[in-house]
Amino acid sequence: MFYFKKIGKSLKLKTIIMVISILFITISITLTINLIQIKDRLKAALEREIYTSGLLVKKIVDTNLSFFALENLSGMNLFLNEVLNSNENISYVFISNKKRIILYHNNLSYENTPLDQAIYTDRILTDSWKILPIGQYYESVTPVSFDNQTIGYIHVGVDKSIIDKEIIKIILKTVLIFIGALIFTILMLIFFISKKIVSPITALSQEMKGITKNMNLKKQVHVIGQDEISVLGKEFNLMLEEIRNYSENLEEMVEERTEELKKSLDQVNMLNLQQSGDYFLTSLLINPLMEENKQHSKNIEMDVYLSQKKKFDFGHRKGEIGGDICIIDEIELQGKQYTVFVNGDAMGKSLQGAGGALVMGVVFRSFITRTKLMKIMRNFYPERWLKNCYEELQNIFVSFNGSMMISAVVGLIDTETGFICYFNAEHPWSVLYRDKKAVFTDESLSLRKIGIDIEKQNLIIHSLQLEYKDVFLVGSDGRDDIMIGYDEKTNTRIINENEYQFLEIVERSEADLNQIILEIKKMGEITDDLSLIRIFYKKEIMPEISEVEAFKIKMKAEKAFQENRLEEAVNIFLNLASKYKKQAVYSRIIDCYRLLGNNYLEKEAEILETALIQFPSNLDFIFNISLVYKKLKNYEKALDYGEKFRLYQEYHINNLINLADIYRLAKNDIGFLKIMNILKMIAPNNVNYIKLKEITEKEFISSQNSRIK
Template sequence: PLILLSLYFFVGLYHLLLFLRRPQEKYNFYFFIFCVFLAVYLFTRSATVFSVMENYIVIARWELFTLFWAISFIIFFIDQILVGYITKFVKAYTAFSISLGLLIWITPLAAQEDVLRIWQASAPIFLVYVLYRVPKATLQEFRSFRVENKRLVESIRLTLLWTVPGNILLGILISVGTATFDILDSVLWHTGIALTKYGFFVFVMGIATALANRFLTVHKQVEELNRTLEQKVEERTRELKETLDRVNALKVKQDGDYYLTSLLIKPLSVTKFNSHWVKGDSFIRQKTHFQFRKWQTEIGGDINIADTIELRGEKYIVFANADAMGKSIQGAGGALVFGVVLNAIIKRTHLVASAKNVTPEAWLESCFLELQQMFVSFDGSMLISAVVGLVHERSGALYYFNAEHPFPVLVRDQKAEFLHDEMQLRKIGIVEIESMFRVLTFQLKKNDILILGSDGRDDIIIQTEDGAHMNEDETLFLRHVEKANADLNKLYEVIAESGEITDDLSLLKISYLPETDKPIYANESHILSHLQSAKEKWKQNTDFREIGLKEIYKQIMEEGTGAHAFTEVIRFCLSVKKEEAASWALELAERALVEYPTQSELLYLAAVAAVYNGQYKKAIEFGETFRRRDPEHIRNLVNLADAYRKIGQKKRAMNILDKLLEMAPEDELVIKLKKVLTK
């Protein structure tokens, strides 16, 4: 008996330690109180108690007091672990039992028998509640297995052995049975047999089994995530939110939590990729530095990612520089979510064929929408700024979007300048910014360097004769880049020398180093001269076959030419309104986009040419790609809506028309499109 009593006491202490480590799990504290009182209660009922004290009255008081309080806290435990909170009924019954326990110490010995009788009369209420709460939770688990088309016997087995309510039910029933026997024995039979101590042993085993089942459930979920990559993003949305809620509940200054989080982020922030012509370099210096045991490390909300993907048989380097809102553990949580989602998208692109068969613009839009959906689910408590982009390895075409992040910097011929200087998007996670999305493009040349950096590059306290002030000059970073010759380590030193860095700082460098630069076509002026001659002949009503346009078309298809010549020839082919010339226009546009993929005007002309040739699906692809670059281009939207109409997708065409009516309700093309769609 003493061994069992010691076991109960130390099991209670173990749960007390769990509660001190995780105060939000209150059921551990209630279970600790229950174990201690039950151990004392059983000790007072053993013969050994008389070797400690001889006062029978004091022993009797302790026996009744611990019995009343132990029962109060076991139902507290059951409510907390199964429901998640303490119900009003349990609070009322507990107040009643605790009051009786306190009454024991102030009533005379003769009256204690009456107090015991009162509690015994209320005991059935406790039993009924326990036999209601635990089976109800178990029944819910049982029904979930039945919904999964499990057989009756199999569902019962899984419920009792593999769920928390089922495990507890087995232990509770035995414990309640033995406790009931002891109560009846003290009232009626007086045999002196105490079975509660053995019932409690079974109850403890039920709790241990429940905890083991929780561990196995988590393990199975991890295995399921590895097998179902397609569903990983949706599942991680829920799991990460739950994880971050738990992380936010911890003490944010505990070095152990900091260290664990920094370890989770490190494998996500990967910038090593294999490319012949594109090279990458990364630098991150988080603001918060700390020591955990023997390790010196840092934590913050900045993250760099770079990897390779393949889209339609072409190799691209995907890159991202992001800065999550908040300092230390809060920012690290946002960086962790961003890293998990983006790496999952990249991995899915590697593995799933349908994910590869998209344009760079479509891939970036899908990436943005998945990130946006994830961060919106946190209801504004987590935002992140980022630049995410793709570099086409063969051509050096750059595609990217900027969500309220510091402007990317281009270094060309040792001169640094911003790629753009206007904000395109708000931070990821702000509601209803999807309509603002657009893909920016740029054509990199040989030896061009792209440098991205978080706002730590500008958040510098500069000392002057007038005192310290925060830097407000964004162009200061351009001068720093030039001074450091685009070397990231030197760049950090230059920034640090200029003043005190007050925020996390991350820098990402993408260098385009092809063996040769894009060719300059010597025939462009010759083609433009011939094109001008063809235009003049056409104005003079010369026969279409005699103006020389076909010869220009053939020369370009054989030799290629500059982007300007491509554009002018395609426009003229469309303007003559001849079926043969329209087919030339489409072939020229497709050829031009291979050589000049960032020329957005060529995309628009390709979409128009595809409509002229009756190739509406191709027109939609060109038009949607152009829309992702310029969502407010009226003529493209009109052409796109017309293409959707002609393949029978009138609903999509009407959606585009609604947007056009908001943008340009008096435009002639919009009015004409409205008449056609509303016939």
């Protein structure tokens, strides 16, 4: 008991509560099971008791029935009282006849009354013995028979409360036993805890306090035995030994650890310096490729914004590096000045992305330089130049086997007319801002990233005719990748996924580049490299004559055309075209030459060339000039314009049939078979395709016959 007083109150209370709870639960479960069994046994014993009493009464009744009728048995009431008095558990006993009339009852007041008016009426009588629960009683019903017929019943009842009284007695006895057992168990538990747990813990605690109070790290606690308390003492001794070692060698260990940290920090700084050096050297290679951005056209105003996500310090220099690249330059194609531009976003972060941007810049700059130096490249039409540029970029990037890819928009702008043609290799959609409204110019994926090795990926060229004060915008996906919030539940950033948000930004900022950047930053944090190129067309084309005067001249030409004075009509239209440059005017000139016949094919080709200079995006002009040059047997130019048309509309049936026919006439079997295979897949039932196929077969048979002869 002395040792038990020393243990904490919390531990004592918890131990006692735990033991009492376990005993209580165990005894409660056992008691409940036993009470259920005892109740069933008591009920069975009472049933046997009243059944025996019923048999006793039946034996007396059966003896008297040999001499008297059931209704005329004398002294039966006295006998039933004796049965009742001889057994203190029986509550009542009576005899009823078949008509449910009580003939004899231990209580005379119930004699000759109907059974249904007795104390308990819920009885269903049968010809066999049974126990019936009647209200608060269990009743034994024994049939009385004479000459094999049931003539009455003997009823013996016992109060159900007898069972409850017996159970209460048993519970009281059990509770007394439980309390005694509990007191005994607690005393034994106190003795056990005091002897086996409290005493060793108290001794160990006192020794620990002495050691920690005096800070005597050389002293150790005494350990006896192999139990858990002994293990605790051993672990305490080991801890003291480690603390003593740390204490004796602390200064040396601190110096050693400081030296290790200093070396690690030096290594980190060295690696950081090396990495920053790599960043710096890479930026020295990339920046010149973009710093040469230049354009001198008075009709085109171009602005560039470029901000790489990765910033670095190298020495006293600050810089940035990433995968975005913007290049602007000027070239001459077929005697016309073009501004060439590229906006790219290389795959990967930091150095990987910068590597892709570097390759893009070097290859593109090389292609521009060769264009300026080589006459053959300057003779390319713009679409052909873009096609060759794409093929060269694709071949270079594919050679990296998928480790380097770039999305990009590469385009050309006719500085005089404002005509733009470009290709989009999985780059964010370009934007046209006109009349205070911003729209996407290419809302479909026509080309995968440069560097993706796809067996068949045909280039699709997009074109656009800029008007006075139009703004054309291209940019990387940094314009959309804005962190607009933070989800605390999932611990993730919320990134803008609405690409149409950029159109709203352009409209709010009226396509002003600086204002666009401010609007993007207002949305949230920019999470990626961001680059934008803004192209502003500021040439206003003013007709030399008024609309009214042009209309009068046009009506005069139309009158000549209707009266079949075609040469006069052509001259009037040509005069009008020199002062009033409209597509409809050139179309009427072409109609006149077409009606004048093949003698005017060269003039028709000449006017089509002139019309394409003014309206380079008119696909009808491109298609018709290919047909004209085919008739003139200038198959080289006819193919050029036919393939140019195919860069805009790859599967235009009439153009494909025209191209196949030109390849046939030019004896270019490879080109012919290539186009014919495409037609076979997309238009096998086309009349012109079938006709061309028949002509080819006849030519082949004819050539074979010629060889035989």
